[in-house]
Amino acid sequence: MFYRNILLTFLKSRSSLRTYNDVFTIFGNYRSVIPLSTTRLALKDEKVKVIFNLVDGRKLEAEGKVGDSLLDVVVNNDLDIEGYGACEGTVTCSTCHVVLKKEDYDRLPEEAADEERDMLDLAYGLTDTSRLGCQVILTKELDGLEVQVPESVNDARS
Numbered sequence: 001m002f003y004r005n006i007l008l009t010f011l012k013s014r015s016s017l018r019t020y021n022d023v024f025t026i027f028g029n030y031r032s033v034i035p036l037s038t039t040r041l042a043l044k045d046e047k048v049k050v051i052f053n054l055v056d057g058r059k060l061e062a063e064g065k066v067g068d069s070l071l072d073v074v075v076n077n078d079l080d081i082e083g084y085g086a087c088e089g090t091v092t093c094s095t096c097h098v099v100l101k102k103e104d105y106d107r108l109p110e111e112a113a114d115e116e117r118d119m120l121d122l123a124y125g126l127t128d129t130s131r132l133g134c135q136v137i138l139t140k141e142l143d144g145l146e147v148q149v150p151e152s153v154n155d156a157r158s
Helices: 002-011 070-076 102-107 114-120
Strands: 018-020 023-025 047-053 059-065 097-100 130-132 145-148
Touching: 047 070, 059 070, 097 102, 102 145, 114 130
Parallel strands: 047 145
Antiparallel strands: 018 023, 047 059, 097 130, 097 145
8 A cells, every 4th residue: 555655756757657457557558567487287186186196005095186296286286106206296306206197198298308318317217118297297188197106206306
């Protein structure tokens, strides 16, 4: 409120002063001040089932939205996978390393980028079908995806 009053005081004489959701702007097109988001939006509210197979024999079943990453599924469903996703998806560790079945690996819409491959080189239990969960984006075609979580995680940041 304080800044609003200051702005009104200094700009009273401007006829081009506009408001949008109580935000003052001198732009004619108020849509130009709508905040932009850099996060990936879920494409739809369609749910995708994912199964995380842990070394101790537990199977953790969860759902994620189309457009979520496997890391999002773990975090949003509060799954108990120790150390998983320590860097929060910034591709600076390999703690979200998962191993996929060959047929599931081949169904992924995108190949691993160079940064991901560099982090995977530091992961324990690396296989030809390894990926970082933070980089695997769910599509409707991946419904029922089953991934193996390796026995140990390696945090490449330490």
